[in-house]
Amino acid sequence: xxxxxxxxxxxxxxxxxxxxxxxxxxxxxxxxxxxxxxxxxxxxxxxxxxxxxxxxxxxxxxxxxxxxxxxxxxxxxxxxxxxxxxxxxxxxxxxxxxxxxxxxxxxxxxxxxxxxxxxxxxxxxxxxxxxxxxxxxxxxxxxxxxxxxxxxxxxxxxxxxxxxxxxxxxxxxxxxxxxxxxxxxxxxxxxxxxxxxxxxxxxxxxxxxxxxxxxxxxxxxxxxxxxxxxxxxxxxxxxxxxxxxxxxxxxxxxxxxxxxxxxxxxxxxxxxxxxxxxxxxxxxxxxxxxxxxxxxxxxxxxxxxxxxxxxxxxxxxxxxxxxxxxxxxxxxxxxxxxxxxxxxxxxxxxxxxxxxxxxxxxxxxxxxxxxxxxxxxxxxxxxxxxxxxxxxxxxxxxxxxxxxxxxxxxxxxxxxxxxxxxxxxxxxxxxxxxxxxxxxxxxxxxxxxxxxxxx
Amino acid sequence: xxxxxxxxxxxxxxxxxxxxxxxxxxxxxxxxxxxxxxxxxxxxxxxxxxxxxxxxxxxxxxxxxxxxxxxxxxxxxxxxxxxxxxxxxxxxxxxxxxxxxxxxxxxxxxxxxxxxxxxxxxxxxxxxxxxxxxxxxxxxxxxxxxxxxxxxxxxxxxxxxx
Numbered sequence: 238x239x240x241x242x243x244x245x246x247x248x249x250x251x252x253x254x255x256x257x258x259x260x261x262x263x264x265x266x267x268x269x270x271x272x273x274x275x276x277x278x279x280x281x282x283x284x285x286x287x288x289x290x291x292x293x294x295x296x297x298x299x300x301x302x303x304x305x306x307x308x309x310x311x312x313x314x315x316x317x318x319x320x321x322x323x324x325x326x327x328x329x330x331x332x333x334x335x336x337x338x339x340x341x342x343x344x345x346x347x348x349x350x351x352x353x354x355x356x357x358x359x360x361x362x363x364x365x366x367x368x369x370x371x372x373x374x375x376x377x378x379x380x381x382x383x384x385x386x387x388x389x390x391x392x393x394x395x396x397x398x399x400x401x402x403x404x405x406x407x408x409x410x411x412x413x414x415x416x417x418x419x420x421x422x423x424x425x426x427x428x429x430x431x432x433x434x435x436x437x438x439x440x441x442x443x444x445x446x447x448x449x450x451x452x453x454x455x456x457x458x459x460x461x462x463x464x465x466x467x468x469x470x471x472x473x474x475x476x477x478x479x480x481x482x483x484x485x486x487x488x489x490x491x492x493x494x495x496x497x498x499x500x501x502x503x504x505x506x507x508x509x510x511x512x513x514x515x516x517x518x519x520x521x522x523x524x525x526x527x528x529x530x531x532x533x534x535x536x537x538x539x540x541x542x543x544x545x546x547x548x549x550x551x552x553x554x555x556x557x558x559x560x561x562x563x564x565x566x567x568x569x570x571x572x573x574x575x576x577x578x579x580x581x582x583x584x585x586x587x588x589x590x591x592x593x594x595x596x597x598x599x600x601x602x603x604x605x606x607x608x609x610x611x612x613x614x615x616x617x618x619x620x621x622x623x624x625x626x627x628x629x630x631x632x633x634x635x636x637x638x639x640x641x642x643x644x645x646x647x648x649x650x651x652x653x654x655x656x657x658x659x660x661x662x663x664x665x666x667x668x669x670x671x672x673x674x675x676x677x678x679x680x681x682x683x684x685x686x687x688x689x690x691x692x
Numbered sequence: 693x694x695x696x697x698x699x700x701x702x703x704x705x706x707x708x709x710x711x712x713x714x715x716x717x718x719x720x721x722x723x724x725x726x727x728x729x730x731x732x733x734x735x736x737x738x739x740x741x742x743x744x745x746x747x748x749x750x751x752x753x754x755x756x757x758x759x760x761x762x763x764x765x766x767x768x769x770x771x772x773x774x775x776x777x778x779x780x781x782x783x784x785x786x787x788x789x790x791x792x793x794x795x796x797x798x799x800x801x802x803x804x805x806x807x808x809x810x811x812x813x814x815x816x817x818x819x820x821x822x823x824x825x826x827x828x829x830x831x832x833x834x835x836x837x838x839x840x841x842x843x844x845x846x847x848x849x850x851x852x853x854x
Contacts, residue, residue: 334824429721430755677828686850
């Protein structure tokens with residue numbers, strides 16, 4: 238089997254997508270042939286735990302889960318030799334709509350994040366580590382579990398790793414269907430066998446995390462960068478990307494582009510060049526209407542707003558949004574933004590965990606308002622109502638699910654208020670109301686599979 | 693527990709092996725993996741499964757009940773042999789998820805949330821399965837089916853209906 242994703246021809250340095258994917262390229266032997274686990278061997282034999290953290294801090298590695306928090310700073314809070322148990326948890330609960338880059342890493346280079354997990358555990362003095370993978374993943378689960386099994390068999394996990402005396406056990410923990418468990422404190426509650434409810438900070442998870450002990454939670458891609466940093470050295474790593482966003486970003490792009498898929502982009506790459514050249518532009522030669530930059534929780538940018546912008550954290554923030562999780566969704570001109578907003582809000586309502594009142598009530602309320610607009614029963618004050626609920630949510634809940642829903646909705650309202658006003662006034666979409674530019678099921682007549690089935 | 697566990701006795705050796713990789717004293721963590729394993733076998737979680745798991749792990753019954761209610765992948769009632777879950781989040785909607793759902797409803801004669809009368813197919817909608825670049829897609833039991841077209845759906849359903 239070969240990769241279902243296009244082989245990107247982007248210029249720029251690559252740390253992950255730099256080898257031909259084959260049936261066996263994910264396996265331990267192939268990874269070792271590419272230099273895998275040399276960083277781990279060197280660290281365990283020649284470096285102190287604090288040296289590893291120092292190198293990661295010096296490299297300026299930013300978290301790749303969405304918040305771009307400096308990984309080294311997170312690790313530095315924990316004192317590896319304070320005699321307490323410490324844990325590292327790899328966040329592989331990839332569920333932010335539009336995001337599927339961790340899935341690529343887990344399926345095609347599972348040993349890279351695993352090596353990073355072992356290095357992170359060594360750095361903070363961990364004896365047990367966890368990989369929390371979303372429950373629906375199948376191949377990605379089998380690949381990362383297979384990598385863990387291979388690592389145990391090769392003496393890279395378990396007692397006395399590589400004969401150095403360091404011991405680490407790793408559990409691959411499968412979720413059971415919950416978006417909010419991608420939030421770190423909810424994830425740890427889930428790992429304890431409970432419902433995934435986030436909790437307030439302080440105390441931070443690096444002070445009281447899993448089983449009430451100091452815990453680091455890092456995204457798959459963040460951990461996959463760790464062996465790269467140790468192999469290259471912080472100084473060399475920083476030569477990639479931009480000064481404030483060193484390294485590369487795995488970007489998963491979907492929606493109305495000609496060539497959706499996963500691409501590894503060196504920070505600082507031209508956003509327009511990425512969309513119009515590398516991804517083949519918009520389906521059917523249509524114009525780009527807007528971009529959801531990093532998962533549906535980030536604010537949309539229209540075609541003008543990405544002009545001259547580069548793909549790195551500073552530029553994305555200056556343009557009015559964020560790179561988030563690298564889950565980019567392109568939307569073609571002619572798409573009904575009212576209906577798209579409703580699809581997005583249905584998701585937030587479905588995933589609200591029900592713990593905090595503003596989110597529990599607000600998510601459903603917003604969906605009902607959008608629902609009646611789409612049905613043609615919108616009321617003149619519904620736009621103000623959506624702003625009101627979004628603002629009431631902002632900052633009043635434990636986690637940011639409700640905030641994000643508000644940002645996503647109000648950013649669409651800010652840009653396309655006229656479409657909402659038109660829909661409310663006329664009871665129908667300003668466009669043709671469709672979300673798919675090309676619907677492969679257009680005109681397809683279903684044949685009932687059963688006698689009497691089908692309508 | 694001295695009494696033989698009717699439902700999960702044969703799974704206990706597997707559960708015991710799992711414990712070896714966890715720090716000691718945190719057996720409660722196994723609640724979700726054990727429930728997944730039980731459901732994998734039977735297709736749903738019965739009341740008697742909960743009784744036995746509570747006794748085995750020593751966790752409060754409310755914890756198990758909460759977990760079963762909270763996570764969408766657990767079910768307390770049997771589903772069809774083939775559980776079709778169609779993603780209808782943003783990216784999939786932009787690539788034709790709505791058409792796919794309509795097509796499946798027509799082919800199977802059921803609406804999302806329903807099971808065919810012979811118990812072979814259950815149709816559900818799902819929120820983002822991280823398959824956005826290969827939309828429209830659906831999950832059939834454990835397996836992902838991507839870049840779906842009317843022809844590929846027909847072929848798949850015929851295969852499953854055999």
